[in-house]
Amino acid sequence: MLDYDLAIRQDEPAAITEQSNREQKAAYDRWEKANRLSLMLVKNTIHLSIRGAILDSDKVKEYLKSVEDHFKGSSKALASNLMLQMLTLKYDGSSGVREHIMKMTDMANKLKSLEMEVSDNFLVHFIMTSLPARFDTFKVNYNAMKDKWSTSDLISMCVQEEEHLKLAQPESIHLTTTANSKKRKGRSGNSGNKNANKVPKTNPGAVASSSNPLSDKLHCKFCRANGHTQKNCPKFKEWLAKKGIPNNPEATKGPKKA
Missing domain, CATH: 1.10.1200 (Non-ribosomal Peptide Synthetase Peptidyl Carrier Protein; Chain A)
Incomplete structure (x- = not known):
């Protein structure tokens, strides 16, 4: 830092007087320049919201002492946080x-x-x-x-x-992957054998309809159902009995609507 910390490491020299020699004047000028530049650097590194709460000073050592006093109370909290972080x-x-x-x-x-x-x-x-x-x-x-x-x-x-x-x-990872792939292959092989040994279940209704394919083409005009004609319809026969109409097997037309 080009000896900018000179004002922090050394105390302020005696003020220049008429009796001061050239060496004393050079030493004071060097310290004053270091103090001014280091104070500027310190203040620029502190956030504006915090800088206003710190007591101002034209000496960098006094200003740093104010910063230390301002944050001294938070050292205990910082130590507690560090201990908690190390534990967790x-x-x-x-x-x-x-x-x-x-x-x-x-x-x-x-x-x-x-x-x-x-x-x-x-x-x-x-x-x-x-x-x-x-x-x-x-x-x-x-x-x-x-x-x-x-x-x-x-x-x-x-x-x-x-x-x-x-x-x-x-x-x-390779051993685990190989073992898992073998398990999957074994499961797929067993499932194939089970499917091969399974006998497909038959649907009785499907068998009945396939044994008499003409029943799918029959349609009753009385009850509007498929599978039989009007003359064989139980509901049509019941309706005839209620009306007192003789059952005529040749009747194919439904009752007339009122």
Whole structure:
């Protein structure tokens, strides 16, 4: 940043007077320029809605102290959120296991800056519990070891294990696909045999109509039904009996409508 942080690292030098020499004047000018530019950079990185709540100052160190005092109360809430994230974070496989471990390591470093120390051994166990079930064998092997890993050792070992699982996955997929295809073939073969052994059921009505195909052409003019003529119609005979009309087998015409 071209020594723009000079005003943050060093205190303001004594003001220039008539007795100041050339070196003192150059040092003050360098500090004043760094203070002015660094203050501009700090203010431009703060959102306008937040900048108005911070006490203004023409010295960058005093302005940063106001920013610190303004957000000091939220450090406890930030620590609680980080702890909750570490407890609930699980590796879902969408990103690499290296990125997952580095993300949890970053959370631990932020907690350290908030005066909540997280030891390396505790962090390693935290990361182990966040790994999915396919790392169970890897976890068992680690628990059986006497040596303790650092986070850098854990990253390298987890990356190797993930690569090994990826190489073994296509073989298991192939075996599963082959087994499923065999099952489907067996089911299709059995269903074909069952269909072959089945005897089609016969419809008695269909057999009767096929044995007497002329019955489909008969039509009764009295009851408007098919399969018989008017002279053989039971309803027509019943109607004749009610009217007292002798049953004439040759009658083919229906009753006259009133």
